[in-house]
Amino acid sequence: MSRTLTTLREDLLRFLGGPTVSYMKRDPGAIVGGTIFLVFLMSALFAGVVAPYDPYQADLANSLQPPVGFGGSWEHPLGTDAIGRDLLSRLIYGARISLSVAAVSVTLAVLVGVSLGALSGYFGGLIDEVLMRIVDFWLSFPAVLMAISLMVVLGPGYWNVVAAMTLTSWVPFARVVRGEFLTLKERPFVLAAKAIGVGSAHIIFREALPNTFPSLIVLSTFQLARNIIYEASLSFIGIGVKPPNPSWGLMLGTGRQHILDAWWIAMFPGLAITMVVLGINLLGDSLRDALDPTIKKKLGVVEVQ
Amino acid sequence: MLDSDLLRLIGRRIVGLIPVMFGIAIIVFLVFSFVPGDPVTMLIGKQSDVSEEFIQQLRHKYGLDRPLYVRFFYFLRQLIHGDVGISYQFNRPALEVVLERLPATVELAFFALAVAIVIAIPAGIFAALKGGAVDRGIVGLSVVGFSMPNFWIAMLLILVFGTTLKVLPISGRLDVTLTVERVTGFYILDGILAGDWEVVRSALSHIILPALSLGIPAAALIVRLLRNNLISVLGAEFIRAARARGLRESAVIYKHALRNALIPTINIVALQLGFFLTGSFFVETVFAWPGMGRLAVDAIYARDYPVVIAAVMISALFFVLSNLLADILILVTDPRTRGVR
Numbered sequence: 001m002s003r004t005l006t007t008l009r010e011d012l013l014r015f016l017g018g019p020t021v022s023y024m025k026r027d028p029g030a031i032v033g034g035t036i037f038l039v040f041l042m043s044a045l046f047a048g049v050v051a052p053y054d055p056y057q058a059d060l061a062n063s064l065q066p067p068v069g070f071g072g073s074w075e076h077p078l079g080t081d082a083i084g085r086d087l088l089s090r091l092i093y094g095a096r097i098s099l100s101v102a103a104v105s106v107t108l109a110v111l112v113g114v115s116l117g118a119l120s121g122y123f124g125g126l127i128d129e130v131l132m133r134i135v136d137f138w139l140s141f142p143a144v145l146m147a148i149s150l151m152v153v154l155g156p157g158y159w160n161v162v163a164a165m166t167l168t169s170w171v172p173f174a175r176v177v178r179g180e181f182l183t184l185k186e187r188p189f190v191l192a193a194k195a196i197g198v199g200s201a202h203i204i205f206r207e208a209l210p211n212t213f214p215s216l217i218v219l220s221t222f223q224l225a226r227n228i229i230y231e232a233s234l235s236f237i238g239i240g241v242k243p244p245n246p247s248w249g250l251m252l253g254t255g256r257q258h259i260l261d262a263w264w265i266a267m268f269p270g271l272a273i274t275m276v277v278l279g280i281n282l283l284g285d286s287l288r289d290a291l292d293p294t295i296k297k298k299l300g301v302v303e304v305q
Numbered sequence: 306m307l308d309s310d311l312l313r314l315i316g317r318r319i320v321g322l323i324p325v326m327f328g329i330a331i332i333v334f335l336v337f338s339f340v341p342g343d344p345v346t347m348l349i350g351k352q353s354d355v356s357e358e359f360i361q362q363l364r365h366k367y368g369l370d371r372p373l374y375v376r377f378f379y380f381l382r383q384l385i386h387g388d389v390g391i392s393y394q395f396n397r398p399a400l401e402v403v404l405e406r407l408p409a410t411v412e413l414a415f416f417a418l419a420v421a422i423v424i425a426i427p428a429g430i431f432a433a434l435k436g437g438a439v440d441r442g443i444v445g446l447s448v449v450g451f452s453m454p455n456f457w458i459a460m461l462l463i464l465v466f467g468t469t470l471k472v473l474p475i476s477g478r479l480d481v482t483l484t485v486e487r488v489t490g491f492y493i494l495d496g497i498l499a500g501d502w503e504v505v506r507s508a509l510s511h512i513i514l515p516a517l518s519l520g521i522p523a524a525a526l527i528v529r530l531l532r533n534n535l536i537s538v539l540g541a542e543f544i545r546a547a548r549a550r551g552l553r554e555s556a557v558i559y560k561h562a563l564r565n566a567l568i569p570t571i572n573i574v575a576l577q578l579g580f581f582l583t584g585s586f587f588v589e590t591v592f593a594w595p596g597m598g599r600l601a602v603d604a605i606y607a608r609d610y611p612v613v614i615a616a617v618m619i620s621a622l623f624f625v626l627s628n629l630l631a632d633i634l635i636l637v638t639d640p641r642t643r644g645v646r
Binding site: 136137140141142144145148149150152153225229232233236237238239252255256259260263266267270273274275277278281282285 | 325328336448452454457463586613628
């Protein structure tokens with residue numbers, strides 16, 4: 001199994017290397033998007049080093065300080081919230097929550113979706129029937145409602161958000177992989193492998209799966225952006241990540257109550273969400289164009305999400 | 306136009322919705338029966354002088370003392386009669402409570418759609434025809450547009466138009482001093498019916514910001530799609546042929562290219578209606594818009610699950626119906642799809 005995984009990783013790197021990178025280097029969208037994304041990724045990874053204050057440390061003497069340029073000082077560049085916590089520090093730590101919820105849930109969704117999609121596309125039969133009914137059903141049930149219902153039941157919390165996000169985002173992966181496997185299994189190279197007696201596992205992992213990477217990579221970036229917005233939305237209405245965690249959505253939720261007297265509390269977290277989602281969307285667009293011109297057709301509804 | 310084949314196709318799609326809705330109902334029931342915390346306890350709250358007997362009576366009244374499978378069949382039977390239970394907060398059928406709030410949400414969805422179309426169609430055409438910097442500018446703006454969470458757009462708009470410029474109201478559907486006789490539940494329509502222009506003006510000024518909050522991300526999506534479609538259609542053979550026949554450029558663009566580029570766009574526009582009804586959970590919360598979404602969010606806090614279930618079911622129904630509408634519009638506008646099945 002570990003050998004299979006190593007070779008899979010090599011295949012993945014091959015897709016992301018060479019021509020893809022050289023295309024993206026010439027695409028201004030990819031450069032802007034990549035830079036934005038890197039800035040957020042770095043602040044998430046090195047939050048402890050970058051953040052000027054402890055994001056949980058209340059300081060009532062300095063509550064509701066405005067940002068620099070609006071009567072505030074460089075002491076708190078983006079101002080402070082109602083109990084005097086430094087907004088910039090909370091935003092930096094918030095990147096951790098946002099990016100990690102999205103990254104973990106998309107990774108899990110890929111694992112679940114790809115496994116089910118591959119089995120169903122390759123073997124067909126009963127698995128395929130059942131999966132397709134589930135997919136039909138999932139597509140007719142709006143993901144936001146599904147996520148809200150799940151969070152109501154599970155209750156707020158980091159891992160519950162991850163679970164709800166995973167459960168609402170594996171379906172597109174299953175659908176795309178299944179669709180590609182249906183055509184791939186008729187392709188000569190797969191038929192040839194079968195004819196010389198190669199096992200199913202080898203065909204699935206080594207022959208067929210690498211061919212779905214372009215679609216999977218692009219779909220993953222769009223799902224990543226979507227899940228960041230979903231996490232923020234759920235936290236915003238109070239059923240996502242628990243306070244006092246510095247989730248951007250939660251900060252927006254409390255900022256709403258101060259929209260009249262302290263606009264910065266809601267504005268900066270919203271700006272952070274928009275920036276990071278924009279960065280990922282720009283990267284996704286560029287990846288899509290770079291990897292495969294026919295990919296749009298394969299992904300179908302992705303643009304609608 | 307509407308031949309019998311098409312009607313049969315539409316009929317089959319409508320019948321196909323029944324199992325989908327039942328599936329949704331079953332999932333919703335199962336999900337909500339795992340909710341920790343008993344609604345009766347929530348209902349009684351901090352009152353300590355309630356007798357154990359009374360609690361048992363309440364539990365019995367809401368059927369909470371039966372085993373899960375019994376409650377499930379009970380739920381299914383009720384569902385066929387359009388009954389999803391009694392709201393613990395309002396002590397009335399939950400569906401009735403939700404349906405009362407529905408017009409506010411639907412009114413908002415239609416205005417959001419209008420906003421999206423009014424922004425997107427001209428901008429998409431403009432981007433595709435002008436090309437160059439204009440095109441890049443519009444495409445860039447559109448990516449920004451759908452990267453913004455709708456509830457944040459809502460707060461931006463409140464900040465700019467509500468608190469800084471003070472030109473538009475930021476909460477509710479109508480000035481508190483005004484009332485209108487409820488006929489349709491759509492305040493703007495009710496105002497017109499009553500001939501009360503003050504109500505119409507007030508209702509319109511209240512709906513602008515929420516409609517923009519929902520409409521802007523949708524517009525961003527539609528712009529890009531329309532632009533891409535129009536550019537690819539303009540490169541097609543039949544457009545070259547039309548030009549070669551000496552047609553005026555405006556005729557080539559508006560009669561030939563645009564018509565073809567709009568077909569897939571219509572589909573996406575119809576799908577947006579479904580997304581507005583789910584997106585309203587967040588936007589209605591910001592604007593204190595007394596619609597279904599806000600009702601549902603409040604019901605979540607109050608653990609009034611029958612109301613949450615009813616709101617989820619109604620939203621899902623609308624989502625499914627807007628998907629159906631999208632499919633029907635494609636069938637009607639694009640003759641090529643008719644022969645498929």
